[in-house]
Amino acid sequence: MTGNPQTNSRPNASTLKPAVDPGxxxxxxTAVERGLPTAIADLCALVRIPSVSWATFxxxxxxxxxxxxxxxxRRLNVFESVDIVQAGIPGGTELGQPAILASRPARNGRPTVLLYAHHDVQPPGHDQDWESDPxxxxxxxxRLYGRGAADDKAGVIAHVASIRALVAAVGADFDLGIALFVEGEEEFGSRSFATFLDENRESLRGDVIVVADSNNWDINTPAITTALRGNVTLRLTVRTLAHASHSGMFGGAVPDAMLATIRLLATLYHEDGSVAVAGLTSIDVPTPDYSEAQLRAETGLLPGVTPIGHGSILSRIWSQPALTITGIDAPTVDNASNTLTPSVSVRISTRIAPGQSAVEAAVAIEAHLRKNVPFGAIVEIDDADTGEPFLVDTSGWAVTEARSAMTAAWGVPPIDIGVGGSIPFIADLVRVFPTAQILVTGVEDPDSRAHSPNESLHLGVFKRAILSExxxxxxxxxxxxxxxxTEPGQQPAPKKI
Structure with missing residues (x-):
């Protein structure tokens, strides 16, 4: 993932705290450095568990x-309670995947921080695409390679290791309140997340929320994520025949589902590859220099293949919509026969820009698909999920604290970035905890390849992320x-747009 530096917001100088005690x-x-081998070993143990949260696993x-x-x-010995909890998925009786919920109350006027990460992972894909077993x-x-090594089991261990370091430095009897929430289905749409928050509201309440599930600018520069695209995903099925027919006998007169699907999917894009769905919006914000050469280096774009879209490269990645066909159910090449395919299903994944409602975007996408169906084909749309985009308010004291911590840990100040990926549950956090300040951080870098084969974690970034926290x-x-x-008794709320 890539990002966009923004001007750092600073609180009024009269409210800044004195410098943190260097001792x-x-x-x-010292505690983080001594504990790093244990943290890496803990992470490796988690990576060995294939915790894919998708329904078919x-x-x-x-x-x-x-x-x-x-x-x-539990072995940290700082929480009053540590539970494995499952919440119901709205609209049925099914339970979501298990999450970990731990809490300890604040004392002596200290704030409470809610630490979030997720322990589930994406499917590994094909083993042959990995240089080592996923x-x-x-x-x-x-770098440490493995599925979940970066996204997001490293985020889980960053929380554990930073608490472990705090205990080593000040003892277990500290005053800070901590709630820890490690989700088990983020990669499958966080379907029970809203129910979980509603059922565990008091245990999760915090003054500051740290979401350790994002990116850094590079391996030497930390980042705070301030803008996230939302998402709309759905399954599209196109049918043209009641049964398969011989392609030699009827091809040329009968439209098969593959032809209809290809023609329909092509209407989703302009000639330059940008999204052609009416009703999907963009935002206009300045972006820094980010060259095509850097894009090629970070993505593996092949020689001769040109980037798609228009505007600055970073605006295409995080402030414009993007639409990807992430899966197709159709006969495989090895099993292909000379038949007209009666039906084809595809998975459509759309990223939507901050400023647009996910429901509004879903309506626009469905309307486009139904309007542009070729040859009178039958279209079915189901298995839809939506996630809201988000823009973080960076004016609160917690961001100032985070900037100071990151600068001390990395040796350079963090920059604010926009990320093309989505973390839809942040909108739910804002709904339930409107006065909490949200910090979106992470352990990834542009070479982490989250969700892709050969996912990896840069161990230097891992150490600095633990130290920052x-x-x-x-x-x-x-x-x-x-x-x-500015307003005693209340805290500045993150801004959802």
């Missing part, structure tokens, strides 16, 4: 992953004046 930070730094593996995370959290953690150079926790543990800078 306290040095103790945290073994749910017991997700349960095993949840149990392993819960065991790590669920065998493998170190090559300065340890510094943040240490700073929050010292903070008493954690109310808003």
């Amino acid at each position: 306290a930070r040095e103790a945290l730094r 073994d749910r017991s593996e997700v349960a095993a992953s949840a149990a392993a995370v819960a065991s790590l959290v 669920f065998t953690p493998t170190v090559r150079g300065d 340890a510094f943040l926790l240490g700073s929050l543990n010292e903070r008493v004046d954690h109310q808003t800078d």
